[in-house]
Amino acid sequence: MRAALQDRYGTPEVVRVGDLPDPVPAADQILIEVKAASLNGSDRENLSGRPFYSRVGGLRRPRDPVPGSDVAGVVAAVGNAVSEYAPGDEVFGELAGYRGGLAELVATSPKLLARKPPGLSFTEAAAIPQAGSIAYRSTRGVRPGDRVLVNGAGGAGGAFVVGLAKHLGADVTAVDRADKADYLAGLGADDTVDFATEDWSDHRDRYDLIVDLVAHRSPYRVHRALRKGGSYLLLGGHTRILLATLTAGPAIRAATGKQVKVQVVPQSREDLEAVTALVTEGAVAPVIDRIYPLEETPEAYARLAAGDNQGKIVIKLP
Ligand SMILES: NC(=O)c1ccc[n+]([C@@H]2O[C@H](COP(=O)([O-])OP(=O)(O)OC[C@H]3O[C@@H](n4cnc5c(N)ncnc54)[C@H](OP(=O)(O)O)[C@@H]3O)[C@@H](O)[C@H]2O)c1
Known part of the structure; x- marks a missing residue:
């Protein structure tokens, strides 16, 4: 699969796009075909490794080379122990561990994810989780x-x-x-x-x-x-x-x-569903700054690192 890769902490130049083996979901995981992923301030911190708390679990280098925490996509496969989702379901949410999302596929626990409302595009849904x-x-x-x-x-x-x-x-x-x-x-x-x-x-x-x-x-x-x-x-x-x-x-x-x-903000499906309900009823809207294709992830990170974005930067996958 194609994925954004970050092997060390640093400036946007350390981000490249390359190939990785397709992930295989564990029994309690689902495999998501990612359609869109959005960047947050935490992705900027996870890029530079500053503040220090962004290195938890990866003191010298990121513990997972694929950055990106907020995703929306389609379930491609489910582990044996997962009964909640089936292939074809549309889901979105924040990935446990805040990494792995900027890739064509990600294997993750379904516990934090929610079903994408049909009225929201993948781009809109990916812009909600952490910020919302x-x-x-x-x-x-x-x-x-x-x-x-x-x-x-x-x-x-x-x-x-x-x-x-x-x-x-x-x-x-x-x-x-x-x-x-x-x-x-x-x-x-x-x-x-x-x-x-x-x-x-x-x-x-x-x-x-x-x-x-x-x-x-x-x-x-x-x-x-x-x-x-x-x-x-x-x-x-x-x-x-x-x-x-x-x-x-x-x-x-x-x-x-x-x-x-x-204020600790737990990664929570309940919170995600509650704030998404406010989005679908029109009370608040995710603000999209720019949409980049996966191959231009380094450019997206350069914009994020420069602080030039007004609203969310979204990476769209084919
Ligand atoms: N508590 C929790 O459980 C929890 C959970 C998730 C995330 N977070 C944290 O929440 C934080 C914010 O996330 P975010 O995604 O909103 O970040 P963000 O997108 O980077 O936004 C930060 C904003 O603050 C501006 N700024 C920079 N220096 C400033 C200053 N001195 N005074 C006022 N504004 C300034 C930035 O402008 P420029 O872009 O021009 O610099 C930017 O517009 C991150 O540190 C993230 O790790 C906390």
Whole structure:
């Protein structure tokens, strides 16, 4: 089969497209003929091996040479112990271990996958799983009128968070590069902040919820931007800040009544189905930036690494 290959951590030049033997599903796996796969910020991290948590399971080199976690495709075969799916079923979801998806075929556990709604194309379905699940988890409990700040709003997860928060009736401030301001306003953001010229953590007592996808501020600083009873959720960012937030969160809560915590987003079929239901009913939509054929995966990674994408980059397979 043809597959994108990454044998070491580095810049987009380490990604090439080559041949691998077809995978054979284990008894508890299904074999998917991949029709589309999308890239997330985690794929950029898994490319460079930074932050450090992206090397879990592959300290010196990626443990699976095939990158890519979000896929949509058709079941080509099932293992002996799988009764839930049959060849021909259309499925989508996030792959366990966050790798293996940028290939014509992938053998994986069916537990995390869901049936693709017939009204969604493979491209649309592949753009949902990780970004949609991040948004679904981080916006639970948002009420109409809440003030929500999304840091890193122009990326894969951020755009989905903006869309869901607006659907829930929030007033949304979107933080990212200045040249993404029009794009963010188009997604519904009420206000945009250019992170290069303005520090949102100076916005004292302003937000009910802060969703931080690119955390690099001390937990002792970010809580000041929260209103009384507000929550700061760290989704991704520097490992040092992640550890500091885990450690300091309980003390900050005890002292201020504000929640400052790391938000874990489990790979979950239930979350995927819940957020996909919101997509099919038109409450929120995955935003597609560009679609590349598999053979142009290195170019797709170059765009992702440069941060030039506005929305999801999708790789389409024949
Ligand atoms: N908590 C969990 O369980 C969980 C699960 C899955 C993923 N994640 C993590 O979630 C994180 C975000 O994912 P994603 O897919 O949304 O990432 P992404 O697509 O890379 O988006 C990040 C966005 O932030 C922008 N940005 C860069 N530096 C910034 C700064 N200093 N201030 C504000 N914005 C800045 C980026 O702009 P440029 O592109 O121009 O740099 C980009 O638009 C990743 O770290 C991923 O590992 C967490």
